[in-house]
Amino acid sequence: MKTKVKKWGINGEGIAFHKGKPVFIENAIPNEVIEFDIKSDEGTYLVGELTRLVEQSSKRRYPLCPIWKECGGCALMHVKYPAQCKMKEGNLKETLIKYADYNGRILPILKNPEPLSYRNSCKLPFGEEYGELYTGMYERDTNHFQKMERCYVHSKLLEQTRQEVLKIMNEHHLKMYDDKKKTGYRTLVMKEFDSKIQIIFVTGKEDLSEEFIHDVTQLEGVVSIWQSVKTETKREVFGDMRFIWGEEKMHLRLEDIQLSLLPRSFFQLNTKQSVNLYNVVKDWMPRSKTTVEAYSGIGAISLFVKDKAQEIIGVDSIQDAVDNANENAMLNHADNVSFICEDAGSALAHLVQEKEVDTLIVDPPRSGLDDTMKETILKSKIKTMIYVSCNPATLAKDLGVLKKEYRIVKIQPVDMFSQTPHVETVCLLSKVSTHNE
Numbered sequence: 001m002k003t004k005v006k007k008w009g010i011n012g013e014g015i016a017f018h019k020g021k022p023v024f025i026e027n028a029i030p031n032e033v034i035e036f037d038i039k040s041d042e043g044t045y046l047v048g049e050l051t052r053l054v055e056q057s058s059k060r061r062y063p064l065c066p067i068w069k070e071c072g073g074c075a076l077m078h079v080k081y082p083a084q085c086k087m088k089e090g091n092l093k094e095t096l097i098k099y100a101d102y103n104g105r106i107l108p109i110l111k112n113p114e115p116l117s118y119r120n121s122c123k124l125p126f127g128e129e130y131g132e133l134y135t136g137m138y139e140r141d142t143n144h145f146q147k148m149e150r151c152y153v154h155s156k157l158l159e160q161t162r163q164e165v166l167k168i169m170n171e172h173h174l175k176m177y178d179d180k181k182k183t184g185y186r187t188l189v190m191k192e193f194d195s196k197i198q199i200i201f202v203t204g205k206e207d208l209s210e211e212f213i214h215d216v217t218q219l220e221g222v223v224s225i226w227q228s229v230k231t232e233t234k235r236e237v238f239g240d241m242r243f244i245w246g247e248e249k250m251h252l253r254l255e256d257i258q259l260s261l262l263p264r265s266f267f268q269l270n271t272k273q274s275v276n277l278y279n280v281v282k283d284w285m286p287r288s289k290t291t292v293e294a295y296s297g298i299g300a301i302s303l304f305v306k307d308k309a310q311e312i313i314g315v316d317s318i319q320d321a322v323d324n325a326n327e328n329a330m331l332n333h334a335d336n337v338s339f340i341c342e343d344a345g346s347a348l349a350h351l352v353q354e355k356e357v358d359t360l361i362v363d364p365p366r367s368g369l370d371d372t373m374k375e376t377i378l379k380s381k382i383k384t385m386i387y388v389s390c391n392p393a394t395l396a397k398d399l400g401v402l403k404k405e406y407r408i409v410k411i412q413p414v415d416m417f418s419q420t421p422h423v424e425t426v427c428l429l430s431k432v433s434t435h436n437e
Helices: 081-100 156-171 210-217 271-284 300-304 319-331 344-354 371-379 392-402
Strands: 002-004 014-018 021-025 033-041 046-055 121-129 132-138 145-147 185-193 196-203 222-229 240-246 250-254 257-261 288-294 309-316 337-341 357-362 384-389 406-414 424-431
Touching (some): 002 014, 014 033, 121 145, 121 156, 156 210, 196 250, 210 222, 250 271, 271 384, 271 406, 288 344, 319 337, 344 371, 371 392
Parallel strands (some): 021 046
Antiparallel strands (some): 033 046, 185 196, 406 424
């Protein structure tokens, strides 16, 4: 069948229409004329497959990666970078209209200074072919494992080291994980900050040989090696953590802030853009008496804005992250910044009773704010709120609720994850009543 693609989908697909139903077609770009087959009928929509390009968009480019379709990690690899940014701005605008009834101005997206080679970490499962280990990705929604020769969004040092680690593993004739024997190598986890690399080998029940570890330590930039022993089938990547060699923590510098990270701690996957994101938060944050940062992780945002408030309290539900954050506060001599381990909504509920909280920063997971958090915010006297979001849909739904008491002042999209449809957004909110006084 022949059709013209009308618009973008939120996952980077093109959307056409067939007999009144939207058809989601991967690898299709708006305004292209294509031929397609229907793969499945999902009731309210169809899933199509592009079979031939009849009229190609000027926004299309030749994708660098030969397995970009199979891997699925970079759904926009075939789209020129300026068009990727326009797609993200457009999807954010549509989502805000749909769920928050907001049709105001959105600031131009902050472009990624490095649309390739920006990603500072990877978690890749091992496969085995002809007795040799390799790393790869499972194709989206399948059990088919795709071998990865090279990744174009990994930082250059991270990618070079990944390939060198694999070479050493194969020289030592190491094997992938065997679920019956509970031995072998499951996942390769690597992080790169400031040209230093930490490697975590997720394995079954076995010791890493001294010879193997020695060979890995000789690689340029490698400063930390951990082993994580995992024999359960839980989705969590890590198991029992064992420090093997080098530095226990990773260290990075963001402008004048120093951070140390435990191996399981999360940090933004794009180091350079995270600085630009945090600077938006810092610029928009007013001078405050008491600021609360919910979902604070290792404390990066709180420490970035430490000079804008008399007191900053970070809240996170993961004890490891809170311990890490308090260490980072000490490392930066931030006596006015502290972190507590508690559910974000519950913690805010009692903090607004005890203190004059005038600014709230939230950086929730993709699921957005829970009901307790939203209810607490609406009942509070918090004047300013800065919402950092990694999911336009949950951001817009939450704003739809919060607009009872807050108005949107500014919205800034940030392109953290080029080649993918994901977009970060910073939203500044102001208590409505403060403008009526």
